[in-house]
Amino acid sequence: xxxxxxxxxxxxxxxxxxxxxxxxxxxxxxxxxxxxxxxxxxxxxxxxxxxxxxxxxxxxxxxxxxxxxxxxxxxxxxxxxxxxxxxxxxxxxxxxxxxxxxxxxxxxxxxxxxxxxxxxxxxxxxxxxxxxxxxxxxxxxxxxxxxxxxxxxxxxxxxxxxxxxxxxxxxxxxxxxxxxxxxxxxxxxxxxxxxxxxxxxxxxxxxxxxxxxxxxxxxxxxxxxxxxxxxxxxxxxxxxxxxxxxxxxxxxxxxxxxxxxxxxxxxxxxxxxxxxxxxxxxxxxxxxxxxxxxxxxxxxxxxxxxxxxxx
Amino acid sequence: xxxxxxxxxxxxxxxxxxxxxxxxxxxxxxxxxxxxxxxxxxxxxxxxxxxxxxxxxxxxxxxxxxxxxxxxxxxxxxxxxxxxxxxxxxxxxxxxxxxxxxxxxxxxxxxxxxxxxxxxxxxxxxxxxxxxxxxxxxxxxxxxxxxxxxxxxxxxxxxxxxxxxxxxxxxxxxxxxxxxxxxxxxxxxxxxxxxxxxxxxxxxxxxxxxxxxxxxxxxxxxxxxxxxxxxxxxxxxxxxxxxxxxxxxxxxxxxxxxxxxxxxxxxxxxxxxxxxxxxxxxxxxxxxxxxxxxxxxxxx
Numbered sequence: 368x369x370x371x372x373x374x375x376x377x378x379x380x381x382x383x384x385x386x387x388x389x390x391x392x393x394x395x396x397x398x399x400x401x402x403x404x405x406x407x408x409x410x411x412x413x414x415x416x417x418x419x420x421x422x423x424x425x426x427x428x429x430x431x432x433x434x435x436x437x438x439x440x441x442x443x444x445x446x447x448x449x450x451x452x453x454x455x456x457x458x459x460x461x462x463x464x465x466x467x468x469x470x471x472x473x474x475x476x477x478x479x480x481x482x483x484x485x486x487x488x489x490x491x492x493x494x495x496x497x498x499x500x501x502x503x504x505x506x507x508x509x510x511x512x513x514x515x516x517x518x519x520x521x522x523x524x525x526x527x528x529x530x531x532x533x534x535x536x537x538x539x540x541x542x543x544x545x546x547x548x549x550x551x552x553x554x555x556x557x558x559x560x561x562x563x564x565x566x567x568x569x570x571x572x573x574x575x576x577x578x579x580x581x582x583x584x585x586x587x588x589x590x591x592x593x594x595x596x597x598x599x600x601x602x603x604x605x606x607x608x609x610x611x612x613x614x615x616x617x618x619x620x621x622x623x624x625x626x627x628x629x630x631x632x633x634x635x636x637x638x639x640x641x642x643x644x645x646x647x648x649x650x651x652x653x654x655x656x657x658x659x660x661x662x663x664x665x666x667x668x669x670x671x672x673x674x675x676x677x678x
Numbered sequence: 679x680x681x682x683x684x685x686x687x688x689x690x691x692x693x694x695x696x697x698x699x700x701x702x703x704x705x706x707x708x709x710x711x712x713x714x715x716x717x718x719x720x721x722x723x724x725x726x727x728x729x730x731x732x733x734x735x736x737x738x739x740x741x742x743x744x745x746x747x748x749x750x751x752x753x754x755x756x757x758x759x760x761x762x763x764x765x766x767x768x769x770x771x772x773x774x775x776x777x778x779x780x781x782x783x784x785x786x787x788x789x790x791x792x793x794x795x796x797x798x799x800x801x802x803x804x805x806x807x808x809x810x811x812x813x814x815x816x817x818x819x820x821x822x823x824x825x826x827x828x829x830x831x832x833x834x835x836x837x838x839x840x841x842x843x844x845x846x847x848x849x850x851x852x853x854x855x856x857x858x859x860x861x862x863x864x865x866x867x868x869x870x871x872x873x874x875x876x877x878x879x880x881x882x883x884x885x886x887x888x889x890x891x892x893x894x895x896x897x898x899x900x901x902x903x904x905x906x907x908x909x910x911x912x913x914x915x916x917x918x919x920x921x922x923x924x925x926x927x928x929x930x931x932x933x934x935x936x937x938x939x940x941x942x943x944x945x946x947x948x949x950x951x952x953x954x955x956x957x958x959x960x961x962x963x964x965x966x967x968x969x970x971x972x973x974x975x976x977x978x
Binding site for chain 1: 707710711714715717718721722723725726727728729731732735743744745746747748750787790791792794795797798799802803804805806807810813814817818819820821822823824825826827828829830831832847848850851853856880881882885906909910912913916917927928929930931932934935942945946948949950952953956957959960964967968971972
């Protein structure tokens, strides 16, 4: 630890004034960091450690303390449980349903919006406003739209000559319904990131291409898409991480049902922890989910650093 | 919002529409622009339909809403009945109060503590600074959602369940805010501080009277993003608060579906009332919210 802390040697200060300035700096530094560090240690680091520790114990909500030592039993149980794997599969399913539309659609919308110079406020309102709404509002709206018989969705299906479906009540369609609501809700985030990326592309590139006779489509294909590659990678990774943490829409729209057809990792964890009162087992599942998220988050950091270096 | 945006965060949607020089190859370009506009408007209208439909349903009577989508769309006699019922019942006021208090207090604490930590990490050279930095980097990857079970137990042990603190405290350490502040402070010229130091100002005074006043844009962006994030958080208050009087908007709305049954107009009215403060906030601070969200890269 000391080797890390000793690393920053300020080269700017002259030798004479360095020791004193550094000592006051040190005191002030810790005082400034202290309030945040207090909450950080108490509500982020401590629960993380507690989660890891309790995953090796038969901890329960009904009795205090950690309970008896369980070794890897909680992990073995999770790997052996069918609903653990199905919840992982549903999480993956949700990722597969939401990522391509969220990336492709938001790209298209952003490119179009970047070309159309009028009425920017209107597009921002239409695409970005849903993103700031609470998931509870989104869910109430979409459950209502999907209501069998009386909802807007079955009504539109009938209008175009389809037979109406009970989206959220059908095990094979429920996740699609959740995905549609999510795409509608969060596309504004990707839209905004793409718009920011588009701003960074020098206009001269397009002008040069246009002088060479490139059509708008060719400009998009050979300039816009490759230069937004970094944003696309970032958005895909962010979407995967967000999908791993999906809870709200599922809890509010289907409660994991019908059956367990939409149960995802976090609903499983909440059920095992709060309904079955089995903290240890829930912690083991949390740790497993946590590991997957960390792996992807690290990949994201590495990729960002690499593209920053090359930029 | 007349404040100029920084180049880095200058999200194009926020930037005033620049006049593009007319490109050569006029005719095909013009057709392309028209097609572009039409497609975009169609997309936007599709995107507006769910909100507008919810609004229309909320302005119908429960009886009309129960008849189906055709009747909701066709109905021409809007009524505020659902809104007056909800506002008279009192629940929604409790939810507003809880959401407002928890969001406001968390925002103040997060912005204050994160900016202080960001200032120290950016400006002060002290032993252990790199260790703090490294720990923060690790913490950025910990998803709070995964910690809901251990946090519940800790709050239980501290007898904080069913208090506003249970919703506030766990949301204070938003590590990303420290990094956003640090990055912003890194970009401020050192000369101002040095001048203040020669005048005998201490660190606290420099932070308060030199650094913070220069940081208004980033403070505003962080404050709004934090406020919206806490207001919208479902999973934490869902498990740490069970007293209906302390329920925040998302938790309260989660109970609506079950308890309102087929009162569709009431349900949609409560969905809209729950979102209303955020819609107002969005309309006022569009640019700041978009910058903040794009700048922190936070995705639900």
